[in-house]
Amino acid sequence: MTATVWGGAGRRPSGETLLLALVAGYVLVFCVVPLLRLFAEAFVLGAGGAAETFGRVLGASRTWQATWHTLEAGLGATAVSLVLGTVLALLVGLTDLRWKSLVVFLAIMPLLIPAQIAALAWLELLGPSSFLYDLVGYDFPAGQRNPLYSREGIMLLMGIEHAPMVFLAVRAGLRALPADQVEAARAAGAGPLRIIGSVLLPMLRPSLIAGGALAFVSAIGNFGVPALLGIPAGYTMLTTLVYQRLNGFGITILGQVAVLAMILAAIAAIGLAIQAWGLSRRSQAIERAAALGTAFSLGRWRWPIETAVWAVLLMIGVLPLIALSSTSLVQALGVPLSWETWTFDHYREVFANPMTSRAFQNSLMLSSLAAVSSVLVSVPLSYLTLTRRRGLARVLDLLADAPYALPGIVLAIAVILILLPPLPVVGISLYNSFWILLFAYLGRFLALGLRPTAAGVQSVEPALEEAAQLAGAGSLRRLRSVVFPLAAPSAAAGGILVFMAAFNELTVSALLWSAGNETLGVVVFSLYDGGDSTAAAAVAVLSVVATLLLAGLAGLVARFGRLPQGVLPWQA
């Protein structure tokens, strides 16, 4: 017998390695290099002046005030998120509350509405000309400021905005709990509150920690809320400080804002570490004996509890949007909305105004490119990571998370640092162009599309791939003919998620936009900032409508594409 005659040695096909190299290039360029460049800026490259820049920034009282505000508002918002998210999750997960799917949808609603639009809507809801005051017969004192322009307003809004993260984490935690413990406690004669307090909450602690940490990281990276509420109130957080400094002094102080971004990144890293710790401690009980189901009946508390739940849900999910819509339809601020006075003028203005219509085009283009590109990279990356188990791919898979997990401001500064100097060979700088926005979006949103896609690739039965292998198909052929078609619905859902997020993006764009290269988020913010809140409301309403339509589309894909559970965050 001769050694291995047939078809040569068992080395991996080179096509696969080439693909891996391409994917690696993408992840490195868009996700890794900018962040590395940022860290290098503050520590190494600062042209000898690194220590001096560091000292100057760290010595400024403004820095410490903004850091303190960031921590304070972040923790306050996290507390709001924890209470709101946990109570709703327990009610949905444990009781016979009615209309649960609608409750879940409204509880997740803040996740779909971008921060700057939520802030705008709440400002209208609690502002002087709100219909809410007419309803309750309250006369808003003339000259009084909107109560949301305050530290507490920021905490409340960021808390509501990120409550869905806690809600989803606790809900997932509840689902993994076996019914036995609750039943044992009931058999021991414990009442519902006692069971929740002394059995469930301790067992849910890892989920609470993970969800709370995620809400905290999102809050400290939030830009829309502190920009709309905090800047008028003189309450500056790190994100808004970076924005104000860069806006005021331009890129000459890039080194200084890089240090601010690093402080923010460091706080976020602590939060992310806590989140990872919480997740790692969560019980992975998948083969549970019996699900918890609806353990408790509301009984005679049904009316008060359901009334309270709906009041809260209306307040956080519906009324702000109604206020926003009514502002977009009034003739002018202060004119009451009625059948005779409503007008579409502001919508007409939106399309007549070259800046806003350009912003729609830009955002549409940016989010389409980000969505398509993210899907095209996610499928091979997930295949190489999960199916082919290539070590390098696993590392890339982890690295791709960084630009999305870290605050958007951090990535924006990093991207400026990379693209400000003229590109080699062509010799032009991409700063102040459309391409810097695209570059940042590609890095920021890869992870958002990657997670659903990975779930889809993982759910492809291994035997299907093995059968193709026996049929003689090499790994690239299997990726194209078997894995891609089967993971396509999940990847499409991931693409829609990317599109939704990118369409309304503000945090990154706020630092990277330039005249002619506005995005929708930027336009809403600057219209409001410039005092044109009716036009801002009209743009915001259009964005929300587009977002909800996309969410509906994603839901259809999920239903008819038979997506594995957990692909869409709001269906987890």
Place this chain on the structure above:
Amino acid sequence: MAGVTLDRVSRVFGQTRAVDRVSMTIAAGTLVALLGPSGCGKTTLLRLLAGFEPADEGTVAFDDRVVSGNGGHVPPERRRVGMVFQAYALWPHMTVAENVGFALKVRRLSGAERRARVARALETVGMAHLAERRPAALSGGQRQRVALARCLAMEPAVVLLDEPLANLDVHLRDSMQEEFRRFHRATGATMVYVTHDQAEAMALADRIAVMDRGVVQQFSDPATLYRSPETAMVAEFVGRGMVVPVTLNGSASADGRRTADLWGTPVHLRAPEGTAAGPASACLRQEGLRLAAEGEAGLPATVARHTFHGASTTVHLRPSADPQRTLTLRVAAEPPPVGAEIRVAVDDGWLLPA
């Protein structure tokens, strides 16, 4: 179709030798069943043949071409091995014809030739009329036929089957067994069939390899396996043989059988040639035992319980000499009542090789 030769093949996972120095020669065109309890290594051996697992020791050759071992490993996509997976693994996004033709498309066969070969393969399994259906619109039995056609179309060196009947209900199982036999006769394919169901293995296979803890215990035709098991494990696993201690005498009886002493009762046993006298183990089967007639000599025992089957009844007995053990036999008539003292006549038994 190729013959397959395994030469001291091992596959080691950590401390466990999932496949332990297996040597086997599978002649071209035979249907071999790998039979054993779960965890015996049969599936690992099958995946070794497919190339999904490398051989840590030894070699696997298709005809005279080494595909695993000697420091080399031909990947599955270059082995030309067909496989019917447990849940068939039909690609849900392709039609029946596309499933069957996929391997040919990968090999870049021309459209016309591809269509002809797909049609031929589908006709062989009687599925030509459903060529444009998707797998989701097929019954379990139809899916299996498509899986077979998919193997056939790629003209494999070997066809592997991984417990293909495990997911089917009992009725379908019988007709699918018939389907496999027909497929094997029609194609003359070399087939290796993994199963934990001995009845299935007996009904289908030309030869059966019984595996236990990674080791092939016996590799022979079904009749030999049943009549003359080589180890106690095979005796008990196949046909629920009863392994009992005996003492072999030096003499042979008139019909060529050997006499032995079973708990003090003389019995006649078949034995491998040249077995030395002395203590040994024998395999008894239900049909080799019967209730002794009035006045006939036999092994004293007590009736412990009955299991009623309709046409017959299994009688569970405790031998008086060793009441810890249980012997069973079947009676067509009224069984003796529980607790009755009876005697058992041993008509046939097989002496296990030492």
